[in-house]
Amino acid sequence: MPQQISRFAAPLVLVSMLVAAPATAKDKEPPARPAQIQELYACRDIADPTARLACFDREVGELSQADQAREIVFTDKETAKKTRRGLFGFSFPKLGGIFGGDDDEIKEIDTVIRSVSVDRSGKYTLVMEDDAVWTQIDTTALPRQPKPGQKIHIKTATMGSYFATIEGGRAIRLKRDR
Known part of the structure; x- marks a missing residue:
């Protein structure tokens, strides 16, 4: 019986992939001009x-x-890139290329810590120089407490979280609060 199911499952998966391909290609079309x-x-x-x-x-x-009348807004590529960088860490639906194309997606940033606080469970809340607030979501202990002025590298991880390394140290998992 399991062999019969797998015999039907493979073609079904292939057909579903072929049906999904045009839908993903449609997502790649440039947004309509105003x-x-x-x-x-x-x-x-x-x-x-x-x-x-x-x-x-x-x-x-x-x-x-x-x-x-603010019915239409103009921006240039550099301003859009700065906006995407400022929004790094937040989950948004695809906005039709309003801040540039998917090719310009930011997957990591380098910034500087402005302030650090620690909650009762020992997890860090880090405020960056651009006012972004990031909170530790794992229980990884760092050998040295982060300090204002230190450089931090944040990159996309899985399931909406991010990995951060402070001046090349051990990675901790963060989420963006604001």
Whole structure:
């Protein structure tokens, strides 16, 4: 009986993988541009120079109004990277590339400890120079207590946690609180 089940299970797994492949490919598509940007780009296709200029003037004016009303937000790649770095450690759904693409995903950071506290169970809470607060979630004892000014390397671990090494020492598991 178990041999019959495995004979059917393998093709079923293969079919489910093939069905899932188009869904993952769809996730890789770039996000749709805002309507204001598409309308501005459409002006390039107008052959008559006077009509094209009028289109650009109109669409840039509407884009400016949308910007002033905060209906649309502009950013550059460097600002998006700083934002992603500041959000490192928080779990967010995919936001359609709003802070850059998946290729730009940050998997580790280097920062400096600003303050350290220890709770009753001996676990550390570390506040970083950028005001990020990280809390130890394992019971690993460090040979030396972390101190303000020390460099810390934090990298993605499993199940929503992160590994941190303070100045190359023993790794502890952390989670980001704020």
